[in-house]
Structure formats: C-alpha cells, structure tokens
Amino acid sequence: MKRLIALLLLVAFPAFSATLGDDGLHKQDWMRDTFKDLSEDLAEANAEGKRLVVMVEQRGCIYCDKMHKEVFSREDVSSYIRDNFFVVQINLHGDTEITDFDGEVLSEKDAARKWGLLFTPSILFLPEDVESDETAQSAAVALMPGAFGAGTTLDMFTWVNEKRYELDSGEDFQRYHARRIQERANGSTD
Template identity: 40%
Template sequence: MISRRQVLVSGSAMVLAGSAGRAQAAPVLTDDGLYSEPWFINSFLDLRDDLADATANKKRFAIMWELKGCPYCKETHFVNFADPTIQHYVKNNFAIVQLNVIGTREVTDFDGTKMTEKQFSQKYNVRFTPTFQFFPENLAEFVDKSPDKREVARLPGYLKPAHFLTLFRFVREKGYERGDFRSYLKAQGD
C-alpha cells in the first residue's frame, strides 16, 4: 500500500523535475533591434550607480555591446545565454548593462562625463560586436585611469559556450590578478 508521504514525495519530485526541464526566458527584441535578456539591468545609464549597485549585490559589473543585425550578438543570446548553466551563472554573478555601439541614449561614464552610447563606444575603443567589458568592483580602483586601463577583461567578438562561461568565471574569480585568460583557460583544461 502506498502511503500519503510517498505520494507527496513523488508528486513533489515530479513537479521539481518538470520545472528543471523548462526553457529559460527567451530574449526579447527591443525597439532598437537588439535582443535583450530579461535579467539584464534596467539602467538609467549612470555607470557609477550601476557599478555601485552591482558591487552592493555581490555581483561583477559588465557591459555588453551590440549592434542591430549582428549575427554573433544573436548567437550569444540564443545559444550561449540559452544554456541554463551559463544563464544561471552569469545571471547570479554579474550585472550586465546592454549598450548599442551606434546608440543615441545618454550614458554617464564612470568619471561623470555624459555622452551618447556611440561616443562612449568610441572613447573605449569598442570596434566589434558583441563585445563584453568587465570592470573592477570599486570605482576608486580605476576612475582616474585612462579608458583603455579601466577594464579587467574584454571579450571582443563571440566565444563558443564553454569558453564563454570560462571567461565569466575568470572575471568572477579574479583570474586576471594571476595572469591572462589564455593561461586561465589552459589551467581549466579547456
């Protein structure tokens, strides 16, 4: 005879198993033609505040640069971020602001300078999409440095999912303090 406890345990296990197999939230196509993840930061584009909020929430801050029609930007969303392991890790450890490399929205840089997204991308020499920029946890560590010295890591272009996740781990674990990404990748056996 089956006990009530066995039915409850079995039912709970089935509900959990069913929810584990559900697809992740799909990216949404925005008005400017970029795909966006529902868990990206909804920002006022004052990067000082975004960095402070990320740090207060024990996350690392990153910018994802995109361009309408970019096939590798789309692949980043529909392949890399669609992988539940990658999405879970990035969502729980990073605060990401999405910017348009030719965009017209006003961005306030870490040093307080206001400019358009396009001007900001030029200031930071962003030339490819997608590009991810990763920054230190504290503004004081880099605000007085030139833009090319502010990042702790950069991903210019597309990486296959396994290496993509490894790059985010490299930043989260501060692997850049011990060496470059290639060395970290080798040490991981990838």
Template identity: 40%
Template structure:
C-alpha cells in the same frame, strides 16, 4: 590548490569524446553572419540602467555581486544573436551570470548618454569607440572598483564564455592572464585536425617580419592557430575557401604560426623571439586569432573570436582600402565611410 572550472569540465569531456568534427546545424559556429532581418531583443533580466557607470557598479556590489558586465551590441548583429542563443540562452550560463554580475547594454550605434567614472558624458556610439569596440558583441567586465578585469571582443563559444565569467567572478584576473587560465579548458576541449591547416596564401619560413627599419609594401596578417582546433578548422573550411577572401589575402603578406610552438620569428618591431613567446606577449588566447599590422609594423586590428565570411570580408576591406588610416575603429569606418553598404558585425 588546483583550480576547477566547474561547469566547463563536463562540457569539455563530452565534446572531447565527440566522434567527428563536421559542422552540424546545432554547432555553435553554424550561423550566417549577414545582418539580421528581425531585430534582437535583449534578455529581460538585463539591468534597466541610466548608464551612469559609477552607480551601476555600486549597485552590483551592494547586491552582493562581483562586478558589472557592459555588453556592446547591435540590434541586427548575427554574432550577438549567436551569443544570446548559445551562451545566455543556456540556463546554467544565464544563472551563473545573474548570480555574479549585473549586465547593462550599450548600442554601438546608439545615442543615449553614458556617464563614465570620471563624470564625462558620451553618446553610446562614442563610448563604444572610446573602448575600441571593433566587433559586436563585445564585453567589458568591471570589478568592484570599476576597473577593467577583462575585455572580450566578439562572440565566443560557450566553454570560453563560461571561463571568462569564472575568471572574473573567482578573482583569477588578479594573478594571471586569461590566456593562461583558458589554456586548462583548451586542453580538455581540444578536438579537430591533428596539424595546422594549410592555405596557399600563407608564406613559408623563415618568418622575417621586421618592418621597423624599412616600410613593407603591404600590410601583414599573422594567423595564430593550434592543432586540434575546431574553430581553426571551421575558418579554413569556410571563409578561407571563398574566392573573394582568397583574392584579398593575396594582396597581404600573411603568415601562420602555431601559438604554442618554438618556431623562430623576427617580429614586425625587429625582435628575435618564438611564436609562443610572441603570442604570450600579444596576449593571444583564442585560436584562430588574426592580427593585422601596417606597413611599419604597428598593430591595426585583431580578430580574436568566431569569424565568418561577412565579418572577415569587412575586416579585409577595412585593411586593404586603407580605411584604418582615417578611421580608428572598424565600426566608425562602416558608419562614416561605408555608410549602409558594409555588412554589420
């Protein structure tokens, strides 16, 4: 039986008919990602929770819902504000969320106790680190059994967040990947440049990225993109044009791949494949996704959501400073090493 992404269809149709791709003031990508001066207030409909997760899931299912969403945020996070405005600020997305899920909030710098399903008690910030929360907002979707149905890292535009809600609420996570599910909406939503955007820092083929036998001299960044990708156009027209970003990119090995192409690739672990097959194995669903690998080919961190100047600059500092060798998450590096100097997000 064919699937229908109910609220997405009309939105995608309207956006696909849009005459241009300029970043207008009401575009969901148009925001300054510097730390906010005024703190965010979470929606009043969030569940007031003692953060005992077993009880929270049980309560949601008892109320006839499909599961629980754990929202990881920060009070001064511009990406969280963009999510609140463009996703939960839309009545249809709010109502759909409230119908199918309870939502509880975790402050990634907070100290309230969180009791997980094994009875282990963490502080909020340690619980966030346990789930490798590099970016805020992030969302952990738990099903009726308390199992992870989906994790979203970072802020996503409305049609993708709505798709994530439906992916879990309708049970699609049991039989397919979010990458495959989202591809339907992507086809309808596609608008932007016909080809991939170029950048002077990108290496040219052949893409021999093997680091399994000999360590490379610098970390590797792989940028997965696709044609007709508004988010890709925004990345290239914004952060990647900034001199401070361009200078940092020169210190990396960096390649660009079309995530749906048959371009031959020799991966960092020495496997012969194609860009499409490798993207599938890595579960790349968002374009553009930037995955960073260390000199030996181990993944360090990935950016698979909307990214603006300050967040990208933070990530590049984390990589180029070698901070990842000591601090397993970007958030912990910022908190313990950068202290108050790094922009939040």
C-alpha cells in the same frame, strides 16, 4: 508574422529566452535597465555582491544573435551570469546618454568610440573599484571581443568572477581556459 517567428525560434531553440527590444537588440532577463550612469551601476552591482559588465551590441549583428541563441540560452551560462554579474547593455550605434566613470556624459555610440570598441559583441568586465578619472575601457579588468562558444564564455565570466586576473599564479586567461578545456575533456565538472 512575429508569432510565427517566435514559434519557429521556440522549436529551433527551445531554451532561447531572449526577446528583441525596440532597439533591435536581444534582451535577456539578467540584463539591467538602468540610467546608464556607470558609477551608479557599479555601486548597485557592489551592493548586490555582483560584478559589473558592460555588454556592447548592435542591431542586426549576426555574432550577437549567435551568442544569444547558442551561448546565453544555455542554462549553465545564463544562471552563472544572473547569479554573479550586473549586466548593462550598450547599443554600439545608440543615442541614449551614458555617464562614464570619469563623469563625461555622452551617447552610447560616442562612448563606444571613446572606448575604442569596433566589434560586437564586446563585453567589458569592470573591477569593484574604479577611480573617478578612469573610463570604462581603462578600468576594465578584461575585454571579451566578439562571439565565442559557451565554454570560452563561461570560462571568461568565471575567470573574472574569481578575480584570477589578480592572482600571481602565472595562469592568465589563455592558460586558465586551456586547463578548463582539458578538465572538461577528462570529465571534471568543477
């Protein structure tokens, strides 16, 4: 039966490269399997010249499924994430222990509750430096709550990677995204 489902997925979504893990979550080749000590993950991301992302998902989430099948399956999106981000996946209802930046050790589900995350997928984008008294939620430079299309997703990852949240240009994410939509409509690919 699993072979039939896999074959049907390949026919329906030829670029779909994620697999389902034992926890029921989609696994991409650019996701990292770590000990979920966020300070260590941040140090490793920095050593690789990448940005740390915490991606919170749950089993059976139709929006997570949509993101993996329609957005993360696109080569432009997946290659950008792979090249620029260190992605750690968290299960909204999981029991695996996480060590938050503030040193607190708690289960994935308790961490998600602590961070105020109610919906999946939720993507937390972290800065290169986090104070030892901060949590992942308080340190995050951006939060992407929910499923979005490929353009919005790629724009959010780009906006964070280029540190546009630090710029004094007055171009917050919404203005940046609106400009990128217009540029794509005009045929610009920069």
